[in-house]
Amino acid sequence: MADNDQGAGMEITPWLVLGLIAGGFLMQKYSIAIGIERPDEGPLDQELVRVFMLLGPFAMFTWIGYQLSQEARREKITWATYWTTTFGIATATFTLLGIAGIGDIFNT
Template structure:
């Protein structure tokens, strides 16, 4: 079998998948922290608060892509199969989203509604 048909090969799509899942997790994490800490939005927030929000938003995506790259190298060397790579990556993604309380699309919609309500109650 070729590497392409074996599950490896072009990693661009896989990287985009892990970035997307990471940004979903980052949205959940940063939104929950902003609402819980009542961080002011816009010009009222400090530089530290802005850096915290950006780090929480981008951090999970960076983490998932890093894990993916590490496991991908293992699979390319033959330490385990590509099926095990995908199983491990989906297990990590499900664990991250579950720990953040994102068990379904409804949870994501509820979080977006909470963000909208928080944004509307804050003074401009």
């Protein structure tokens, strides 16, 4: 049991990265849409919206990853199902955000 709990955070790491990418992309798109080029240019309410756009997807992806890893550790789903779900959710999210490739992330 101790060996199983020791690597408990490793299953969530991909979800953290995916959440940061999605949140950063969403925040950058919002900043471009409202015309903010530098972080200190906008009023406080717009800055709060930008922060929530960054942290919202991060929190949601982390929560989803935590729930799925708990289910896999309890053996209610297989690890293959865990990874298939991870890539399926990431693909759907990035498609909805308009990210078709790695170049879209860096060209924004």
